[in-house]
């Protein structure tokens with residue numbers, strides 16, 4: 001959990017946030033570089049950490065990853081371009097493209113740059129094999145079961161569109177085009193329960209034995225959870241590594257060669273580094289419910305609306321005092337969007353769920369914690385609201401790493417189209 005409220009520390013604190021607000025509009029995303037570096041260290045036992053950049057794809061965050069020898073996962077042509085802009089190269093499998101399909105533009109780019117792919121469908125193998133025989137590939141296997149913090153983030157089993165079901169057919173295409181099979185990959189879901197790990201590892205070992213190909217690597221995928229609630233337990237990364245390391249050992253023994261063990265986290269590396277800073281703009285009582293309305297909506301942070309996700313909320317006043325009143329009241333926190341689901345305190349089923357918060361008034365600030373992953377990267381322009389700024393706190397200074405989008409930026413793609 002991020003601790004942003006310790007005064008007199010060289011960390012993000014209320015005092016320096018207040019000076020930031022003087023120069024920037026709220027809402028703002030703020031990330032702490034130090035937290036990212038700490039999280040990277042926790043996974044150093046894995047041979048390769050491959051950052052799933054979909055969690056937070058800002059180029060400046062990617063640069064932090066690259067400087068720490070992290071490799072990168074890209075899931076679109078945009079993410080490939082971001083990786084290149086941050087200094088990653090297609091050499092040495094630095095960039096791997098993971099998907100279940102290619103659009104034509106992306107396929108040509110990948111072939112041109114010789115980017116390794118992690119294929120989630122037989123069609124992908126056929127399409128790349130035809131124009132780029134010998135291409136370096138991984139197979140993303142659907143282990144026929146999955147898990148996730150929400151059914152929308154479960155990526156295994158027959159209700160999921162992800163991964164290859166019939167690996168035998170994949171092997172036929174690999175042989176047909178002499179594709180270079182580097183490794184096998186499994187990702188059963190995001191925020192997956194620790195208890196499922198053993199099952200995934202067994203599935204990986206079985207798949208490797210069944211295919212019996214001379215692969216060099218396996219990937220544990222992503223999905224490591226983080227403690228969003230104050231009483232959530234942190235995942236034990238040593239145990240996590242240990243279980244995967246045993247699977248790697250069995251595979252290495254069977255294939256009689258060293259096997260590289262990759263992990264592909266997104267959330268684990270960045271979620272706790274980020275906050276969303278917002279201002280309370282209106283407070284109203286609607287029957288029994290106390291609504292506190294802020295200047296950020298689900299166009300900025302969609303996780304609560306999409307999955308019923310919980311983000312810890314702290315409040316501080318204009319004068320910089322942490323609001324910690326003895327008396328807390330049931331509060332529903334909503335945003336500015338013209339849509340009833342624009343609520344930050346709701347259940348997975350979409351019902352409002354009041355949170356005990358101190359008594360708030362317009363002008364107070366609310367901080368949403370652990371929003372570094374799937375925050376900015378899932379934002380949209382819904383209700384024609386511009387994308388908000390992203391700020392990085394590094395070496396005791398704030399840097400703007402994405403400017404706030406202007407209204408004219410947003411309208412440009414349309415105003416430049418002339419109809420006579």
Ligand code: LLP
Pocket residue numbers: 052055098153155187189190191221222223224264265266267268303373374
């Ligand atoms: N690898 C693959 C193939 C993935 O599909 C994903 C996430 C990851 C790695 C990284 O998963 P992580 O370590 O971040 O859990 N928007 C959702 C999460 C969906 C993630 C989709 N794939 C959320 O806000 O929780």
